[in-house]
Amino acid sequence: MGRKLLTEHINVPGIRNLDTYRKHGGYETLKKALGMKPEDIVEEVKKSGLRGRGGAGFPTGMKWGFLAKPEGVPRYLVCNADESEPGTFKDRYMMEFLPHLLIEGMAIGSFALGCRTSYIYIRGELMYVFHILQEAIDEAYAAGLLGKNILGTGFDFDLNVHCGGGAYICGEETALIESLEGKRGNPRIKPPFPAIKGVWGCPTVVNNVESIMAVVPIIRDGGDEYAKIGIGKSTGTKLISACGHLKKPGVYEIDLGLPVEEFIYSDEYCGGIRNDKKLKAVVAGGSSVPILPAELILKTAAGEPRLMSYESLSDGGFASGTMLGSGGFIAMDEDTSIVKNLYTFTRFYHHESCGQCSPCREGTGWMEKLLHKILDGHGTLQDVDLLWEIQSKIEGKTICPLGDAAAWPVASAIRHFKSEFEEYVRNPQNIQKDRHYYRVNNINPELV
Amino acid sequence: MPKVTIDGHTIEVAEGTTILEAARMIGGEVAPPAMCFYSKLKTSGGYCRTCIVKVTKGSEKDPRPMPKPVASCRTPVMDGMEVQNKTAPDLVDARAGVVEFLLINHPLDCPICDQAGECHLQDLSYEHGLSKSRYDFKRREFDKIDIGPNIKLHMTRCILCYRCVKVAEQVCDSRVHGVLNRGDVSEISTHIEKALDSDFSGNVIDVCPVGALTDRTFRFKSRVWFTKPVDAHRDCKKCCGRSVLFMSGQEVLRVSVRKDTWGEVENTPEGNPGWLCNECRFEKKSASDWTIEGVRNIDRHSVISQNKYLEVKNLKIDVSNQKLIGEKAHN
Structure with missing residues (x-):
């Protein structure tokens, strides 16, 4: 049974309210943190080995250590709640039920970094979560947990929640900063990095919701205690949002280092594949990470069991590995068409490309059209090769990682499932013409 | 002063100089092409990715090569940096890929375009482009707009270099145009087709690397x-x-x-x-x-x-493989 550091009280009725949250030990850690030295808090986070939970896995403590601290310039902590990767829904779930945990984490983080104002940038589609957060913040202000002189310690701290317009690209930290400033959400060209010049030209740290929430148990139990959980450099617990053809999809908190096989098949977690079918492929960390066939996700190329950890999942590089990413675990059974699934992903990246730099702006649309052509039964073998070439021309040539995120699923699908593409091209008469879901809305139910 | 080596030529430049500027100081073939960078406009560059170069040695202190090709127009030189431009075949290939991306939605209507002859995209595709497009879908199209009495916006030709937006920000008194929408349907436009009304708005014509912004007073007058x-x-x-x-x-x-x-x-x-x-x-x-x-x-x-x-040579045209592609073929 895995530890529940973040989701321990998530099923308590009314935990969204401040009173219930405080009854279950809420804001005790903030009290403890405000009695510590800010440097010691950063040190604890460094000791914990916590790695960014948004996808890249960059050590949070190191990121905090990089923050420039010039005199007379404000600093900002920004929480990246623009979770929009297909397959990832952990942050929404956490914010919906435990808004105060995020607020507590933000207060501790801001105290540690010396920020007087901080922001939660939430995705536009999550309007109802925005209202939940805003209510929780109002409660916290009324109880003196935010605002002037928090808990009588003399620490002044304002927390704002800002609603984005609903763009995937605004989950990229520099695009998020642009959007927060009220501009068009285009990623900035780095350097300078946000730690030097971020929101309004001031040093800024941007952290994922889960990373900020994880700071609370780290400070409560100590960084060393947190570092004991997990395996190697993947310490602590991680929220995995499991979806797809699973018996029990949902958000699970796991100890990092759990075998993938156990996660999929044990009753404690996903409970196996729906209708007892065979597992075909898994996208282990949200749509942008490479897709892996069943034999490679359960065992590495060397034959060792694959674990849910940053290192084990990326074992073998992109030839036979993938990434933990943001923890959006999508399982597909034997009946799934990888080409159709890839088309859905590619359509998403085409729609969400900001249009700033040319390889991503033009390439994502081209890939979508080619996949559509193949799915329609007009594809040729040259189209599959062209698809491979386009993705290789996008990868690594763009300003932000969206280009890579669009290229990797295509590359991995062709790498591991090329025969399926060829089947589509060779036998177009066998293609099952089912509707794409975006067309379903326009269909007259009487005609179906 | 940092020393940088580009394609085997070493030059000493001032602190903060970008790789592209250093390459231009060397001159000639060494300088990467730039479609969006404009040295007279601040914060321009980094968008078109044609100026990408390969950094084989980061600096004297940290000699690791950079993992990805970098945009030379926005990357400052470090002391001891070694850069490959024309000498790296994989980079030339990558740049050809970028040029292909720029061209897939470009109408290639050079015979009726006022910019023909002075067009940077023409030069670039002459140098790096394929003789045949591999893109067989319908190209993106926009309506032509008159922004003001003197400037014509032909958005279909635009490669979204953002130079004109920077002109509006930095040269004109106020910025009335910008980029609308996103992805491959984003367009340069003014809100509700308002006219560009500024004493210096005409300069957007000169900074435009393609024929997207042209002079209405010169329109179709002459090649x-x-x-x-x-x-x-x-x-x-x-x-x-x-x-x-x-x-x-x-x-x-x-x-x-x-x-x-x-x-x-x-x-x-x-x-x-x-x-x-x-x-x-x-x-x-x-x-x-x-x-x-x-x-x-x-x-x-x-x-x-x-x-x-x-110097113009006779073009050979292979007519054996020509086929007609209907508009609805694959869309």
């Missing part, structure tokens, strides 16, 4: 290589008054800023960029308004230069 470019100046209270007149006989067909080797506006003797005001550009269309200094020196490789025609 640029039939005109005779002369340097001229006049006293103007608003701008520097230094221009190039594109003349046909005694008639002034077009007035534009003076451009340097890299297609950017030349500096005045005082060291400021020589932008032109709209009055000089659009209204002074008579030779008597100007003091003519003499014939403009045009690069001998430019199509505007007559000698160019001697």
Whole structure:
């Protein structure tokens, strides 16, 4: 049974309210943190080995250590709640039920970094979560947990929640900063990095919701205690949002280092594949990470069991590995068409490309059209090769990682499932013409 | 002062110089092409990705190579940096990929485009592009818009370099146009087709690397290589008054800023960029308004230069594989 550091009280009725949250030990850690030295808090986070939970896995403590601290310039902590990767829904779930945990984490983080104002940038589609957060913040202000002189310690701290317009690209930290400033959400060209010049030209740290929430148990139990959980450099617990053809999809908190096989098949977690079918492929960390066939996700190329950890999942590089990413675990059974699934992903990246730099702006649309052509039964073998070439021309040539995120699923699908593409091209008469879901809305139910 | 080696040429440059600027100081083939970078406009560059280079040695202190190709226009040089541009075949291949991306939605209507002959995209595709497009889908199209009485916006040709947006931000008094929408349907436009109304708005025509923003007063008047470019100046209270007149006989067909080797506006003797005001550009269309200094020196490789025609080789066209593709073939 895995530890529940973040989701321990998530099923308590009314935990969204401040009173219930405080009854279950809420804001005790903030009290403890405000009695510590800010440097010691950063040190604890460094000791914990916590790695960014948004996808890249960059050590949070190191990121905090990089923050420039010039005199007379404000600093900002920004929480990246623009979770929009297909397959990832952990942050929404956490914010919906435990808004105060995020607020507590933000207060501790801001105290540690010396920020007087901080922001939660939430995705536009999550309007109802925005209202939940805003209510929780109002409660916290009324109880003196935010605002002037928090808990009588003399620490002044304002927390704002800002609603984005609903763009995937605004989950990229520099695009998020642009959007927060009220501009068009285009990623900035780095350097300078946000730690030097971020929101309004001031040093800024941007952290994922889960990373900020994880700071609370780290400070409560100590960084060393947190570092004991997990395996190697993947310490602590991680929220995995499991979806797809699973018996029990949902958000699970796991100890990092759990075998993938156990996660999929044990009753404690996903409970196996729906209708007892065979597992075909898994996208282990949200749509942008490479897709892996069943034999490679359960065992590495060397034959060792694959674990849910940053290192084990990326074992073998992109030839036979993938990434933990943001923890959006999508399982597909034997009946799934990888080409159709890839088309859905590619359509998403085409729609969400900001249009700033040319390889991503033009390439994502081209890939979508080619996949559509193949799915329609007009594809040729040259189209599959062209698809491979386009993705290789996008990868690594763009300003932000969206280009890579669009290229990797295509590359991995062709790498591991090329025969399926060829089947589509060779036998177009066998293609099952089912509707794409975006067309379903326009269909007259009487005609179906 | 940091020393940087680009394609085997070492140069010492000031702190903060970008790789592209250092390569331009060396000159010639070493300088990567740039579609969106414009040295006279701050924060421009980084979008088109044609100027990507390979950094094989980061710096003297940290000699690791950079993992990905970097945009040379926005990457400052470090001491001891080693850069490959033309000498890295994989990079030339990557750049050809970028050029292909730029061209897939470009209409290639050069025969009726006013920019033909001075178009950076033409030069770029001549150098790196494939002779045949691999893109067989319908191209993106937009309606042509008149932004103001003098400027035509032909968005279909645009490659979204953002140069005109930077001009509006930094040269004009107020920015009334920008980028609308996102992804491959994003477009340069003014809100509800408002006119560009600023004394310096005409400069967006000169910074546009393609034929997306053209001079309505010159529209379809002549091909640029039939005109005779002369340097001229006049006293103007608003701008520097230094221009190039594109003349046909005694008639002034077009007035534009003076451009340097890299297609950017030349500096005045005082060291400021020589932008032109709209009055000089659009209204002074008579030779008597100007003091003519003499014939403009045009690069001998430019199509505007007559000698160019001697080098043109006969094109071979393979007609065996030609096929008609209907509009609804794959869409």
